[in-house]
Amino acid sequence: MASKDKRSGPVSAEATSLDGPYGGKAGASRLESVHVPLADGRVRSVAIYRSVNVATDPHLREAALAGALHRFETGEELAISFVYHDPSARKFCVVVPEVLRYDELKERARLLDRIAEDAEAPVPHYVREATVVVGASALGAYLARPASRSPLELDRREQELEARETALSARDEVLAQREVRIRERAEDVTGREDELRQQAEENEAMGRDLAMREQELEERMLTLVDRERAVREKELASHVEPREETTAPKIARSKPPAPKSVPPPATAPMRGDRTEPIAVRAPSPIASPAAVEDVVEEADDVEELDEIEPMGTYPGRASAEDAEELVDPDEVAEEVDPDALSAREEVTGVHGRGEDEAEPKTMIASAASLAPKSGGGRAMPEALGRGAQMTVVLEEPIELSARLLAEHGDFGPEGGELELLAQLAVDGGAPIVVLTLANGKADHARRLALDPRVPDDRRVLEILRRRFEARVHVFGADGQFLRTESVRASREVNVARMLDRAARLRTEATALPDAAKERALASPPPLSTEHPFGREPEGTDAAAAARALGEVAEWMAPEKLDQALLEISVPADVVDAVVAKVVERAVLHGLALPSALADRAVAAGIAPEQGALVGQQIDAFRKTVTQSDKSGLDDATIATNWERLLAAAADHEVAIDSETHELAYRTIREVRGDTTGGHPFGSVDPASFAEMGPPELVVMLDHPRFRRAAAIALAGRGDAQFADALCKAVRKMPRAEVVRVVPKITKLGEEAGDALIDGLTARKTFVRQAFALALGHLKLRRAVVPLLHLLTSEESDAWREVARVLGTFGNASFRTLQRQLSDVKAGEERYIRTLAYLANNGCEKSITDLTKSSDEKVASLAGRALAMREDVKIEDERVHGKRPLDGADPWLSFSRRFFEELEGTAPDVDLLEAE
Numbered sequence: 001m002a003s004k005d006k007r008s009g010p011v012s013a014e015a016t017s018l019d020g021p022y023g024g025k026a027g028a029s030r031l032e033s034v035h036v037p038l039a040d041g042r043v044r045s046v047a048i049y050r051s052v053n054v055a056t057d058p059h060l061r062e063a064a065l066a067g068a069l070h071r072f073e074t075g076e077e078l079a080i081s082f083v084y085h086d087p088s089a090r091k092f093c094v095v096v097p098e099v100l101r102y103d104e105l106k107e108r109a110r111l112l113d114r115i116a117e118d119a120e121a122p123v124p125h126y127v128r129e130a131t132v133v134v135g136a137s138a139l140g141a142y143l144a145r146p147a148s149r150s151p152l153e154l155d156r157r158e159q160e161l162e163a164r165e166t167a168l169s170a171r172d173e174v175l176a177q178r179e180v181r182i183r184e185r186a187e188d189v190t191g192r193e194d195e196l197r198q199q200a201e202e203n204e205a206m207g208r209d210l211a212m213r214e215q216e217l218e219e220r221m222l223t224l225v226d227r228e229r230a231v232r233e234k235e236l237a238s239h240v241e242p243r244e245e246t247t248a249p250k251i252a253r254s255k256p257p258a259p260k261s262v263p264p265p266a267t268a269p270m271r272g273d274r275t276e277p278i279a280v281r282a283p284s285p286i287a288s289p290a291a292v293e294d295v296v297e298e299a300d301d302v303e304e305l306d307e308i309e310p311m312g313t314y315p316g317r318a319s320a321e322d323a324e325e326l327v328d329p330d331e332v333a334e335e336v337d338p339d340a341l342s343a344r345e346e347v348t349g350v351h352g353r354g355e356d357e358a359e360p361k362t363m364i365a366s367a368a369s370l371a372p373k374s375g376g377g378r379a380m381p382e383a384l385g386r387g388a389q390m391t392v393v394l395e396e397p398i399e400l401s402a403r404l405l406a407e408h409g410d411f412g413p414e415g416g417e418l419e420l421l422a423q424l425a426v427d428g429g430a431p432i433v434v435l436t437l438a439n440g441k442a443d444h445a446r447r448l449a450l451d452p453r454v455p456d457d458r459r460v461l462e463i464l465r466r467r468f469e470a471r472v473h474v475f476g477a478d479g480q481f482l483r484t485e486s487v488r489a490s491r492e493v494n495v496a497r498m499l500d501r502a503a504r505l506r507t508e509a510t511a512l513p514d515a516a517k518e519r520a521l522a523s524p525p526p527l528s529t530e531h532p533f534g535r536e537p538e539g540t541d542a543a544a545a546a547r548a549l550g551e552v553a554e555w556m557a558p559e560k561l562d563q564a565l566l567e568i569s570v571p572a573d574v575v576d577a578v579v580a581k582v583v584e585r586a587v588l589h590g591l592a593l594p595s596a597l598a599d600r601a602v603a604a605g606i607a608p609e610q611g612a613l614v615g616q617q618i619d620a621f622r623k624t625v626t627q628s629d630k631s632g633l634d635d636a637t638i639a640t641n642w643e644r645l646l647a648a649a650a651d652h653e654v655a656i657d658s659e660t661h662e663l664a665y666r667t668i669r670e671v672r673g674d675t676t677g678g679h680p681f682g683s684v685d686p687a688s689f690a691e692m693g694p695p696e697l698v699v700m701l702d703h704p705r706f707r708r709a710a711a712i713a714l715a716g717r718g719d720a721q722f723a724d725a726l727c728k729a730v731r732k733m734p735r736a737e738v739v740r741v742v743p744k745i746t747k748l749g750e751e752a753g754d755a756l757i758d759g760l761t762a763r764k765t766f767v768r769q770a771f772a773l774a775l776g777h778l779k780l781r782r783a784v785v786p787l788l789h790l791l792t793s794e795e796s797d798a799w800r801e802v803a804r805v806l807g808t809f810g811n812a813s814f815r816t817l818q819r820q821l822s823d824v825k826a827g828e829e830r831y832i833r834t835l836a837y838l839a840n841n842g843c844e845k846s847i848t849d850l851t852k853s854s855d856e857k858v859a860s861l862a863g864r865a866l867a868m869r870e871d872v873k874i875e876d877e878r879v880h881g882k883r884p885l886d887g888a889d890p891w892l893s894f895s896r897r898f899f900e901e902l903e904g905t906a907p908d909v910d911l912l913e914a915e
Contacts, residue, residue, distance in 0.1 A: 742770040
């Protein structure tokens with residue numbers, strides 16, 4: 001029997017490997033010739049397959065599976081065993097016909113002998129486990145089962161799974177860190193939104209207050225005009241008509257001059273029919289008292305009308321001589337009921353509490369009750385004799401009267417300077433303002449409770465809101481008049497905030513005014529509370545500045561600031577002055593500031609913006625910690641401050657030099673431990689970046705010395721999931737590094753588009769330019785609108801390169817730009833230059849059509865753009881290296897180096913050295 005091997009060619013290197021396809025003779029397709037006796041006595045020679053390799057002879061697969069491999073066209077069918085080999089499926093077996101089932105073990109033994117005799121071919125695992133199947137149906141079932149894997153392959157698969165699991169763990173860690181940063185950023189954004197919302201509410205309240213005050217001024221002007229008219233009429237009447245025919249009786253009938261009644265207000269805001277409270281909120285930062293007075297300065301000239309003639313403009317303060325000239329006492333007696341006058345001698349409280357009620361605690365007295373006695377001195381208001389601590393007269397400035405008790409003999413010059421406070425106390429939702437008159441000894445204070453819900457009380461507070469000043473008449477324990485003093489303080493903003501708080505609490509109040517006042521006087525707000533606004537900070541070193549900063553930061557919380565301004569009555573300008581001084585000292589030592597105080601530092605002019613402030617703090621703190629005594633700071637405080645400064649630098653894209661960076665992280669590691677505070681960069685070799693995994697490279701992005709090399713290595717991995725980390729690192733790089741790294745990021749493709757678009761909002765001009773060039777290179781259509789916004793908002797000359805980038809988009813950006821041409825309010829040159837670039841990039845016909853637009857402005861812009869085409873073409877050729885750069889244009893040289901980096905033709909030196 002002759003035999004023949006059928007092979008496809010030489011055995012490949014892959015076939016010779018231990019776990020590759022079997023290349024031995026037993027697995028190759030093999031034909032044998034056999035003699036078959038025929039019915040007519042003849043013997044026929046036919047070729048049969050004793051081995052089938054479906055990889056080299058795929059046409060034999062279907063015949064083997066159908067059991068027709070040894071069935072001939074003449075009708076003969078032979079029962080012959082054969083070897084089936086499928087290298088791709090790793091299947092190797094002997095197929096035995098049903099009638100030869102008894103030869104199963106012999107056939108397998110013969111197959112193993114053939115394999116063993118062929119010592120030149122390695123035996124893979126699937127061949128070594130060769131089996132026997134009986135019949136075509138068993139062959140199909142065997143092929144349907146999964147192929148067994150060799151131990152070597154299983155080991156390799158296990159290693160691959162472990163490597164993948166490690167990579168996934170590293171990626172999960174990176175994602176977890178990113179999630180933490182996003183959450184922290186979201187919390188910061190939420191806090192900032194809350195601050196902005198509060199600021200908007202305060203501004204809105206201030207706007208309403210200004211409108212109300214403007215209306216008050218208008219009403220006051222009308223009142224003054226009426227008074228001036230009355231003065232003229234009086235002068236005419238006194239010169240023309242005889243005295244006995246004066247209009248004084250009419251005046252007496254319409255407005256009886258009750259000596260002890262509440263005087264009519266001097267200004268329009270104090271009219272009796274005005275009961276609605278005026279909501280006022282102080283701006284943040286706290287406005288100075290001068291700002292509160294600005295609105296009423298316009299009325300100063302008008303108020304000089306009061307000096308025309310000292311007549312009965314304030315009836316309660318009119319002299320006896322004026323009263324005799326204006327009103328005949330006999331006629332007044334005929335018109336006014338004496339009983340009615342006595343009933344109005346004192347106004348006790350808001351709801352008309354009369355004399356029958358015992359010991360009233362607060363009082364609005366009449367001006368006449370303070371009139372000088374005929375024998376000299378001043379009469380004490382009757383309310384003080386009935387137990388009131390203080391009374392007030394509705395004047396501007398207000399007049400207060402206070403009676404000393406026997407044990408308060410030193411309440412005066414010998415006991416300390418008088419001070420007037422306004423303190424807010426909330427009782428049952430009722431906002432009560434306690435006016436407190438105190439001197440150096442707090443236990444001698446005299447108080448008056450005012451409820452902003454009560455019209456007369458609110459008028460007193462409105463006067464103090466405009467100018468916090470009062471004339472104080474002091475009476476002794478025996479009722480004798482002692483002296484009159486003027487008290488002035490800068491608490492206008494405090495009172496304004498109290499009125500605003502009262503307006504917001506008004507609908508919630510449940511306590512009646514009289515009861516709320518009495519409780520407020522029984523348990524008044526404290527006169528002294530430990531706070532940082534009434535003393536100078538101790539010490540001048542950084543430790544003292546840190547303690548002062550901590551105290552001030554604690555008191556700048558909204559609830560504590562309200563306590564200082566509303567309850568303790570610290571003047572708003574004192575708070576501002578102390579905060580400004582503490583913040584200035586903190587920045588001088590490089591101490592990190594909370595966000596609210598950082599805003600105040602910028603507002604105070606310590607730095608032009610937040611990024612510059614952080615850079616200034618980092619430089620100052622480095623000097624502080626390099627002192628021999630570290631300016632009194634301990635290691636834990638230094639590490640915490642470094643962490644806060646580094647976080648602020650990351651938020652505001654502030655680049656930190658390598659030496660400062662290593663100093664900060666070395667301190668953090670010493671305090672927190674080796675596993676925290678950054679990577680020990682001192683032992684890093686940049687040459688090993690190619691072998692580092694992505695997580696290690698991401699850590700390297702934090703270090704100024706290794707940031708560029710790490711970014712280039714990470715971008716070379718082609719994984720877009722690191723685009724965000726790369727773009728954030730770029731924001732902190734200097735110009736020479738940015739122009740080298742950003743072209744490498746473009747290799748990440750469109751998946752890096754979101755991170756690149758976000759980079760258009762970077763603080764640094766050259767970073768924005770680099771990201772714009774990258775988006776133009778990638779031709780991301782979703783970047784057209786952000787680029788157009790950058791074109792119109794860019795303050796530097798980098799807008800010229802943004803215009804060129806937009807021009808490279810062609811029709812994709814033309815349609816968006818066209819919609820804005822009819823409403824160009826400023827920056828026409830930017831649109832003209834962009835249109836010129838578009839005309840050179842396939843939009844010439846569209847721009848030519850714009851020159852025929854019915855909108856003259858649009859037609860003019862298009863015409864000027866077509867005239868500029870040659871200029872921008874020359875500039876574009878300079879950027880792409882087709883012409884030499886003319887002059888030292890930093891924007892063009894940056895763009896040219898960017899494209900050289902993209903093309904791989906950039907010189908080895910940095911851009912700064914090349915320039």
